[in-house]
Amino acid sequence: MWTGVYWALPVILLLLPGVQVTFYTFQETEGFLTGMQPSGYIALAGDQFIMQCASLNQSVIYNDSESYQNKVAWFRHYQNGGQAQPVGNGQENIILKGNFLWFPKLETVHSGVYSCQIRDEKIYLTLAVIQKDKTHCQDYAHSTVDLLSGSGDSITCPAMTCYSASGHLPVRWYKNGKLVKLNKNRPTLELENEKLVLKTVYKRDAANYTCDFNYSENDTLWIVRRMLTVRVFGKETKIPPSILNFNGVETIEAELGKPLTLECRVNFGFERNSTPTIKWLVNSNDNSTDISLELEESRIVEDDGNGKTIIHTAYFSKVTERHLIATFTCFAQNFQGNTTGVLRLKKKSPVNGPFLTYVLCGIILTVIFIFGGSAYIYIHWIEIVLLYRNYFPYDETIGDGKEYDAFISHANHSSSEDILESEEGGGVTEEMFVLKLLPEFLEQQCGYKLCFLERDVLPGGAYTEDIVASIKRSRRVIYVLSPRYISSPCIFELQTGINQLLVDDQFKLILIKFRPLPEMDTLPHIVKKALNILPAMKWNGSKSNHSDSTFWKNVRYHMPVKKTKISNGDPGL
Known part of the structure; x- marks a missing residue:
């Protein structure tokens, strides 16, 4: 051969x-x-x-x-x-x-x-x-x-x-x-x-x-x-093939003058000696014969051994009015029988170009407005809250059984450090800040009631008992932190406030870092952890002096919400 x-x-x-x-x-x-x-x-x-x-x-x-x-x-x-x-x-x-x-x-x-x-x-x-x-x-x-x-x-x-x-x-x-x-x-x-x-x-x-x-x-x-x-x-299948992507008669949109692809997805069960048959049939209602499919092709997209899924497509390069009145039938057959599914075309409504432009511009502007508004609210959140309190006042202190709005915890002062503090604090010493600026702003301008140990607690009592009682009678504790505070017995006051924070949901701590703090390795564990977790406001010297500064807005933001009268004027100036 x-x-x-x-x-x-x-x-x-x-x-x-x-x-x-x-x-x-x-x-x-x-x-x-x-x-x-x-x-x-x-x-x-x-x-x-x-x-x-x-x-x-x-x-x-x-x-x-x-x-x-x-x-x-x-x-x-x-x-x-x-x-x-x-x-x-x-x-x-x-x-x-x-x-x-x-x-x-x-x-x-x-x-x-x-x-x-x-x-x-x-x-x-x-x-x-x-x-x-x-x-x-x-x-x-x-x-x-x-x-x-x-x-x-x-x-x-x-x-x-x-x-x-x-x-x-x-x-x-x-x-x-x-x-x-x-x-x-x-x-x-x-x-x-x-x-x-x-x-x-x-x-x-x-x-x-x-x-x-x-x-x-x-x-x-x-x-x-x-x-x-x-x-x-x-086992060999005992049922006809099934059309997966549409059943019975379905209508899809088509745009005149544009190309279109018809897709028929069919599942055939396993048959050993059968070749699956799948094709598109065209039926024109006006009995014309000029409608024909330009390209038909099939591809297997899944074959798991128990059957296969075949996608059969038909392509038109240009949809005409005749296509809109015709019916397109997907015909699939195996040894067990056949299945059909019918597609009809309807004219797609044209999209108005200027209208689409307006819609897109509106969406873009809306997104910009949302992101811009969110950014503005995030930056000015404190001012927004304070403004809301002025126009829609309410009092959270009514019926809480507390006597003071805030207890002031600070270190004892030494005149030998006043000059250095005055230079670092923008002309304000720690003593001036505690005994003059805080009362002037919170008590005189904002109407809050503060508790100073040396001013409002009768002498002669035990220090620890006086501190615990004063903190329990207050809605807030303002801690003026400095190296002198960290190294003094005042740490007991901070620890007491932290313990009260754990048992009273309405109670809050306000931390003010008047000067940078040293290493805190020797502090009690609960105090060290609280200082690392709780937010703290920083005194920025002359930048924080006037009452409209971010510092004083933050102080007021963290104070209890109550009906107060705000008077103009800068603390200490």
């Missing part, structure tokens, strides 16, 4: 420098033909193909271990006697894997002589690729076999009938590269010449299979190799 090809390749081998073709006698084992060494492989164009770096007729036809990746070198030899070229790097659709060459899709240009070097051994192999349409045989087509789990079936080596029955011996079957042999643990498996008989099909039978058989013609021996994929499915 292909005598010219058969004789040409051995001649090529003889012409190549350094290549020897050796024929030798070997014993007949497991049905192998005796008397000659095979000259190479015959394979079919369009198939995938594997060629191992080993002598022919092996029990394992490939090993994809990465340990071979850098130990095997493949070359291709050409008839002109030029230098052999390395192969397997993906060029010409030839890929090196493990110790074999993989041809994902054979072409006739792949015919030729190949050699491989592994360790100190060099092996020459011949490959003859035959085009299917160049032969008179019709048994080449199938390379995928579908089997039903639990049933009995067989796998036939493709193209066996295309070769003279007297010229070949039983087929050697390989599953995932390993020779298939009869096994007493699998009595349902039988080898019958060209067939692999599975009396019971199991899920594990799904694999890549290879069938080899020897073929001789005109005293030349070849190995014919075919590869096929076996898939194992569950």
Whole structure:
């Protein structure tokens, strides 16, 4: 049949420098033909193909271990006697894997002589690729076999009938590269010449299979190799296909003069011997015949073994008035029956250009307004709250049983530090701030009632008891913090306020850092933690002097909400 090809390749081998073709006698084992060494492989164009770096007729036809990746070198030899070229790097659709060459899709240009070097051994192999349409045989087509789990079936080596029955011996079957042999643990498996008989099909039978058989013609021996994929499915479907993206009659919008794509998504249950049918049908109500689909195509988007989902599309380059009065039917069919779904088109209302511009501008301006307003509120939140209190006053102090709005906790003063404090505090000492500025602003201008230990608590009592009682009778405690405060017994007052904070939900602490604080490693743990967590206001010297400064607004913001009269004037000025 292909005598010219058969004789040409051995001649090529003889012409190549350094290549020897050796024929030798070997014993007949497991049905192998005796008397000659095979000259190479015959394979079919369009198939995938594997060629191992080993002598022919092996029990394992490939090993994809990465340990071979850098130990095997493949070359291709050409008839002109030029230098052999390395192969397997993906060029010409030839890929090196493990110790074999993989041809994902054979072409006739792949015919030729190949050699491989592994360790100190060099092996020459011949490959003859035959085009299917160049032969008179019709048994080449199938390379995928579908089997039903639990049933009995067989796998036939493709193209066996295309070769003279007297010229070949039983087929050697390989599953995932390993020779298939009869096994007493699998009595349902039988080898019958060209067939692999599975009396019971199991899920594990799904694999890549290879069938080899020897073929001789005109005293030349070849190995014919075919590869096929076996898939194992569950049960065949008993229902017609189903259209997934619309049911019955559905109407979609289309714009005149614009292109349009119709899409029909159909699910087909598994059928072994059926090819799904899906197409679009056009029915024009005015009986015209000039409506036609310009392009139809199908693609499989899902195939899970139990069925497949196919999307079938139809395309129009330009929608006309005739399309609007026509009906488009998606027709899907399998062996169990057929299903249809109907689409109608309606004219899409044009979008007014200026109106769309106004809408977009309005959306943009709204977003800008929202973000800008949010930013303004965040920055001026304190002023907004204070303004609200002025125009919508209410009193949170009514009925709470407290006597003072705030207890003032501060350190005792030393005249020797007044000059330094005056310089760092913008002309204001800590004593001046506590005894003059705070009362002038909170009591005289805002109308709050403050509690000073030295002014409002009768002398003669125990210090600790007086502090605890004063704090419990106050709604806030204002702590004027400084290095002097941290190193003084006043820490007890801060600790007492923190404890009260834990038991009274309405009670709050107001921390004012009059001067930077030193390291606080020696402080009680609860005090140190509170100073790190609670927010504190910072006295900024002359910047904080006037009553409209951010500092005094923050102080007032944290004080209790009550009906007060705000008088103008700057504290201490």
